[in-house]
Amino acid sequence: MYPLTITTETKTYPIYIGHQLRFQVKSMLQENTISFDKILVITDDNVAPLYLDDVIRSFNSDIVYSYIVKNGEQAKSFNNYIHIQTYAIERNLTRNSLIIALGGGVIGDLAGFVAATFLRGVNYIQMPTTILAHDSAVGGKVAINHDLGKNLIGSFYQPAMVMYDLETLQTLPRRQQLAGFAELIKHALIDEDNSLLTKLQYQSLEQLFTDKVFLSEALYQGMKVKATIVNKDEKEAGIRKYLNFGHTLGHAIESETNYRVLHGEAVIIGMLFALYVSEIHFNKDLNFKGLKSWFEKLGYETHLPTTLNPEDLVVQMKKDKKVTDNQINMVLLEEIGKPTLQTFNDETIKQFLENFYSE
Ligand SMILES: NC(=O)c1ccc[n+]([C@@H]2O[C@H](COP(=O)([O-])OP(=O)(O)OC[C@H]3O[C@@H](n4cnc5c(N)ncnc54)[C@H](O)[C@@H]3O)[C@@H](O)[C@H]2O)c1
Numbered sequence: 309m310y311p312l313t314i315t316t317e318t319k320t321y322p323i324y325i326g327h328q329l330r331f332q333v334k335s336m337l338q339e340n341t342i343s344f345d346k347i348l349v350i351t352d353d354n355v356a357p358l359y360l361d362d363v364i365r366s367f368n369s370d371i372v373y374s375y376i377v378k379n380g381e382q383a384k385s386f387n388n389y390i391h392i393q394t395y396a397i398e399r400n401l402t403r404n405s406l407i408i409a410l411g412g413g414v415i416g417d418l419a420g421f422v423a424a425t426f427l428r429g430v431n432y433i434q435m436p437t438t439i440l441a442h443d444s445a446v447g448g449k450v451a452i453n454h455d456l457g458k459n460l461i462g463s464f465y466q467p468a469m470v471m472y473d474l475e476t477l478q479t480l481p482r483r484q485q486l487a488g489f490a491e492l493i494k495h496a497l498i499d500e501d502n503s504l505l506t507k508l509q510y511q512s513l514e515q516l517f518t519d520k521v522f523l524s525e526a527l528y529q530g531m532k533v534k535a536t537i538v539n540k541d542e543k544e545a546g547i548r549k550y551l552n553f554g555h556t557l558g559h560a561i562e563s564e565t566n567y568r569v570l571h572g573e574a575v576i577i578g579m580l581f582a583l584y585v586s587e588i589h590f591n592k593d594l595n596f597k598g599l600k601s602w603f604e605k606l607g608y609e610t611h612l613p614t615t616l617n618p619e620d621l622v623v624q625m626k627k628d629k630k631v632t633d634n635q636i637n638m639v640l641l642e643e644i645g646k647p648t649l650q651t652f653n654d655e656t657i658k659q660f661l662e663n664f665y666s667e
Pocket residue numbers: 352353354355358379380381384411412413414415417437438439440441443444445446447448449450459476477478479480481484487488491571572
């Protein structure tokens with residue numbers, strides 16, 4: 309598969325997608341003239357036993373360090389962030405050192421934010437190992453969570469390269485496959501070309517995750533949707549906000565459930581809510597019911613957790629980065645493939661949420 313390229317004001321870099329790439333890190337760094345004196349691989353305790361050795365094997369062990377965090381969303385913490393910085397300082401990493409983010413979106417966001425701030429910025433590469441990370445590894449949004457909300461401390465900091473070894477997806481648990489697939493559905497729903505959406509809808513879940521050719525083509529197409537947007541709007545001044553489709557409510561669900569609901573699972577409910585609001589706002593049939601039953605057939609929970617209430621969700625939604633003039637801005641769809649940003653006051657959102665509970 310030919311590599312995609314990200315070209316932004318701050319960096320141009322390649323995205324390689326293929327098989328066995330984890331064994332080729334050294335040669336691909338050389339090929340892309342990415343120099344380093346030392347390497348720090350940041351990963352988690354699920355990924356490390358599976359793939360860490362494959363990645364570091366070709367390097368001289370004197371210059372490679374690894375830092376393994378406990379897996380899960382809680383890893384995007386200030387505590388981990390500061391401990392990794394300390395680890396890097398104690399090992400005398402320099403401005404010419406390289407950080408490798410080996411794992412899913414949690415690792416990519418955490419390691420990327422460490423890289424963005426260590427010595428005011430060192431090179432890092434993304435080595436995504438989840439379906440979800442076809443999204444998170446691209447575009448340079450890096451962040452950790454604050455107790456008061458999701459992704460509240462972060463930066464835009466592009467990697468020097470992305471190496472997506474699709475072979476690693478074979479060990480992903482089913483719940484994580486499904487959660488990751490949510491971001492692919494997001495890319496399909498906001499893309500004006502409906503071919504990805506059609507492709508996904510004609511595939512059974514079983515085929516989807518077992519047909520490797522299909523999955524790699526679909527992920528490639530999803531990354532292309534993201535790359536096209538990031539190339540035009542790196543810092544989210546305009547159209548990049550569309551990549552936040554489903555996230556205004558999605559992030560609120562994640563933080564209100566203390567991250568028991570996974571990112572992708574929350575985004576599915578968030579996208580349905582955005583579709584529900586879109587149908588009312590534009591007085592149009594956008595196939596909310598059909599999409600909801602497709603999501604349910606795939607195995608997603610499509611209802612808001614009953615433990616959550618509209619007031620608390622609105623408080624969380626007000627922490628969204630798209631908020632302007634103290635008003636919530638949601639990405640809606642005027643049509644499938646035609647996203648737009650719309651402003652609502654708290655009371656209207658609360659009313660929509662109350663009604664959405666009974667949908
Ligand atoms: N920066 C961005 O643009 C962006 C985009 C989308 C999502 N995100 C962030 O990404 C995070 C979610 O990412 P995620 O779903 O990849 O979560 P994750 O990194 O927590 O990975 C999910 C789980 O799968 C395990 N795992 C990872 N790779 C594996 C493999 N190959 N085999 C077996 N187990 C494996 C992990 O240990 C973890 O338990 C959220 O924090 C979200 O906010 C960021």
